[in-house]
Structure formats: C-alpha cells, structure tokens
Amino acid sequence: MTDRVPAGTGRLGDRIFGGTAKGAGLLVIAIVTLIAGFLVSQALPALAKDKANFLTSTQWNVDGTPLQFGIANLLWVTVLSSVIAMLIAVPFGVGVALFITQYAPAWLSRTAATLVDLLAAVPSIVYGLWGLQVFGPHMSGIQDFLVTYLGWFPLFSRSGIGAASTILTVGVVLSIMVLPIITALSREVFAQTPVANKDAALALGATRWEMIRTAVLPFGKPGVISASMLGLGRALGETVAVMIILSALADGTAWSWSVFHGGETFASKIANNAAEFDSPQKAGAFLAAGLVLFLLTFVVNSIARIVINRSKAFSE
Amino acid sequence: MAKRIDVKNLNAYYGTFRAVEDVTMTIEPRSVTALIGPSGCGKSTFIRTLNRMHEVIPGARVEGSVHLDDADIYAANVDPVGVRRTVGMVFQRPNPFPTMSIADNVVAGLRLNGLKNKTVLAEAVEASLRAANLWNEVKDRLNKPGAGLSGGQQQRLCIARAIAVEPQVLLMDEPCSALDPISTLAIEDLITELKSRYTIVIVTHNMQQAARVSDRTGFFNLVETGQPGRLIEMDDTHKIFSNPSIRATEDYISGRFG
Numbered sequence: 001m002t003d004r005v006p007a008g009t010g011r012l013g014d015r016i017f018g019g020t021a022k023g024a025g026l027l028v029i030a031i032v033t034l035i036a037g038f039l040v041s042q043a044l045p046a047l048a049k050d051k052a053n054f055l056t057s058t059q060w061n062v063d064g065t066p067l068q069f070g071i072a073n074l075l076w077v078t079v080l081s082s083v084i085a086m087l088i089a090v091p092f093g094v095g096v097a098l099f100i101t102q103y104a105p106a107w108l109s110r111t112a113a114t115l116v117d118l119l120a121a122v123p124s125i126v127y128g129l130w131g132l133q134v135f136g137p138h139m140s141g142i143q144d145f146l147v148t149y150l151g152w153f154p155l156f157s158r159s160g161i162g163a164a165s166t167i168l169t170v171g172v173v174l175s176i177m178v179l180p181i182i183t184a185l186s187r188e189v190f191a192q193t194p195v196a197n198k199d200a201a202l203a204l205g206a207t208r209w210e211m212i213r214t215a216v217l218p219f220g221k222p223g224v225i226s227a228s229m230l231g232l233g234r235a236l237g238e239t240v241a242v243m244i245i246l247s248a249l250a251d252g253t254a255w256s257w258s259v260f261h262g263g264e265t266f267a268s269k270i271a272n273n274a275a276e277f278d279s280p281q282k283a284g285a286f287l288a289a290g291l292v293l294f295l296l297t298f299v300v301n302s303i304a305r306i307v308i309n310r311s312k313a314f315s316e
Numbered sequence: 317m318a319k320r321i322d323v324k325n326l327n328a329y330y331g332t333f334r335a336v337e338d339v340t341m342t343i344e345p346r347s348v349t350a351l352i353g354p355s356g357c358g359k360s361t362f363i364r365t366l367n368r369m370h371e372v373i374p375g376a377r378v379e380g381s382v383h384l385d386d387a388d389i390y391a392a393n394v395d396p397v398g399v400r401r402t403v404g405m406v407f408q409r410p411n412p413f414p415t416m417s418i419a420d421n422v423v424a425g426l427r428l429n430g431l432k433n434k435t436v437l438a439e440a441v442e443a444s445l446r447a448a449n450l451w452n453e454v455k456d457r458l459n460k461p462g463a464g465l466s467g468g469q470q471q472r473l474c475i476a477r478a479i480a481v482e483p484q485v486l487l488m489d490e491p492c493s494a495l496d497p498i499s500t501l502a503i504e505d506l507i508t509e510l511k512s513r514y515t516i517v518i519v520t521h522n523m524q525q526a527a528r529v530s531d532r533t534g535f536f537n538l539v540e541t542g543q544p545g546r547l548i549e550m551d552d553t554h555k556i557f558s559n560p561s562i563r564a565t566e567d568y569i570s571g572r573f574g
Contacts, residue, residue, distance in 0.1 A: 197413060199369065203405035203478075205400040215413065218414070
C-alpha cells in the first residue's frame, strides 16, 4: 500500500466529515480497549487467588475458599460445538450462496435469498427451544449409530446425556444459526465475480462447475473466510440457545472428549450463573472466563485477517 | 488443424431484440478475417456466436447455422463446452485469472481438459508463451501472479492461454482496444505469426489495424439504433479499403461516419 497525502482543502464540510470519521474510528478502538480493560481488571484479583490451574483445571469452585476454578471444560465445549457448527455451516452456506448466485433462475434466487436471510431473524431463544424440544430428540438415531460403530473413538464415546442435550446437538443448531451470516456474505462476493473472469473460464471450455472453480471460488475466497469468521464469532459467543439445549454437568464429572457429552460453553456458563455475581471475586472468576472468550474470538479474527491479506496480495 | 467456418442465415437475439440479422459468410482456414463497423452494429455479438459464448447471457439465443468444416456447432447433440474447447477466444479487456500465477493461467484450459502431467504442462507453458511472444519477458517469474503484468503483457498471456489448448479457430474481440500503440503492435505481429496455424477472426474498431493484419474484411452496419446489425459487405481487405462495392462501406472507411 502507498501512503498518499490527503487532499485537505480546509473547507468546513471537509473538516466536519473528517472529524466525524476520525471520531467514529477512535470511538470503536476506545470501546474495545475499555472492554478489554474492564475484563482484565475484574478478572485479575480472582485469578490471583485461584488455587487451581486456570487453563488446565476442570474444576469450578467459586463459592467457598480456597477459590478453585479452571476453564479446560468450558474451552473444550465452546471450541468443539463451534467447530461442529462451522464444519456443517461453511460448506452448506457456500453451497447455498453458489446456488443462489450461479444456478438458480432470477425469481428463485431472490426467494431463496430472502428465506435464508429470514433464518437470521429468528431469535436465539426460539432456536434453543426448537433445538431442545423438536430437533434434539431426532439426534438419537445418529448418536446410537456413531456410538455403536465408532464408539472406540474418544469423540464418539458413549455418555449418559440425552440426545437432545449434547454438544453435537448444540453444534448442529449453531450451524443453522450461523448459516444466514455465511450465506449472505458469500452471496455478495460471488455475485461480484467479474464477468470477464467468468467469460475467460467459459471460453476455455469450462463447464458451469469448472467455471465456478476457476473463476468464482478463487475470487470469493477472502469473502468466504471473512464470512466464516463472523459466523464463528457468533457461534463461539452464542448464549441463550446453548444454555437451553446443553445439559450442564455437576462439578467433578469425569472428563470426556465425546461430542455426546454435556457441559457448558464460556457464554452459557456465565449466563447460567449470572444470578450469583454477588461478590467481586465470584464475578471476577466468571469474567476471567469471559476474558478468555474475548481473546479466543480476537485470535480467530486475527488469523482470518492474515489469511485474507495473503490471498489478497496474490490477486492485486 | 485450422478449420473453415461457414455461417448461414445467422440471427442473434437478446430476448426479443434481434441484434444480428441474417449473416452469411465463409471464413477460410489459416486466414485473418477482420470485422469492422460502428458501435452497436452487432460485430461483437456475432463473433460470440462463433463459439457459442453468446448464449451465456440470460435470454440470448441464436438462429441459423455455423459449421466448422462439416460439423454444425449448433446441432442439437453438440455440447457448447466442447465447441469452446475447439474455438478459442480473446476478449476486449485482458482477463487473466487474478488468483493464478502466469504459468497456471497459461495451462488453465489444459487443466480443465484433465491434463495433470507436470512435464507436459511445463512444456505447454513454454511453447504457448513463446508462441505468444511473451516467454522472454516472463520466463523468470512464471510463478508470479498474472495480474502483475502490464496490460499488453496480460493480453498476450490471454492469447497464450487461448492457444495452449490448440484450438482450431481463434476469435479476438477488440483485443487491442485497451492497449497502448506499442503493445498493439506486438499483438498485431503475433496475429500475423499465428495465422499460419489458426483460423483467426478479429473484431476491431481500428480500421488501420484491420487493413494491416487481415486478409478479408467484413463490414457490419445498422440502419439506426434499435435496428439489428447486418453484414453489409465482405471482401478481400485491399478491395474493401481501396474500392468497396457499397457506398456505406466507403463512407465508413473514409471516416464520413461511425
């Protein structure tokens, strides 16, 4: 990138607009910094008193003394449910976006786009109730199958949780929740594929799918990555739906890698216990968990930014 | 391998609008045919019917027939994808694939044909780039993005990409309109060289260019905007530019309109 000197004319309109834009930019940075500062300042005293290893312990004892809490369980459940959601939502969302922009006739493409967008308008609480009451019970077939034939693999080992309340069910419901985000953004970038690139592929004798592979997908890749990261951010932070569906475990339950286990994510743990923030050190323990979620999302977004910049460097 | 093109009573439509009316022409193998005419006269639409790229636009369709030697490319059982693999095309604006390297751009068509052998692909890269007079300029940066080249180099890269699949016909839709005079000259030299191997059809707004590179010239015109374009006259290039049979052709090439 080249630095250019802005053509400042010094006129009033320029100064007002420039000032407003600068102010908005600084405000965003200030808000993020303040949130991070708040989380750190609240979490540090509790972390200092934590007698367990904060990163590796699966205990969560914040009522008595000594204070003993760790995030291992929360981190695993959060990451696992989000990874399941992304494994389903990214290919599915990209497929829907390709259908809408490249295959469907105009009338169908508009209808399908509107319907997918409507998925984003459904409140989390509705997804939670639907997941637990309607959709979840149907997961028992898949669960039985996987446990029976792949049960030797730690991810699919048997656990005592009902099929409606497992990490897998949460992951699937989350995938539906992030689907509209991924579809909407992917759709936008796919629709912007330059006609020149598509013509180039077609004129070489590409079939429609080959044209998509050589022209549309490479052009849309940075957009799809951004879309996925936005979706992942939503999945990592989703609270109400996870809280309703996922079966929380009693403290001291044995560790399991299984997707058929229960547990709590960072967000659902904090929400489940929001009523108990009665002492600074208790609140601090939960905010420490919140801080990790904040950092996790931050790291994920940074990685996405790096990947996007790399593929951009090649296309300019 | 170059083929004769036989066009009979060809009409091209966008929806209900007829853009090209009743064109009949024969294009000899290993020759350069230039199509000239004012904007909107249907010459670009016409050239896109020769490799079935016209119908890519929603609502666009073609009536009439186009034969490559003896095969009708609009016959019911013909796959347009197959037609485009034998009739290559170079567009107005250079359009290398932005995310691909120079080498990958050249062999993009061969890869679509399923060719995977690295040695064969590497040979095709060199042969095609040499044929497009680009090899010496890019041989040290084959793995750099094709979009980093100058406009003229990008257009020669696109020509290399089109000829890498060894087409029988090469269509060029105003290939120099986005280029400076030096790059234009390079492309024109290249067209003259490629003539020995391919049947070339070139649409151009530049009449000097048509006069310089082509053996035959077809003049397209339209009565007025909103009317379909027609082939007014087609003859040997020197005849068209020295002694055309039709008044409108003479008016156009002498700059009286268009």
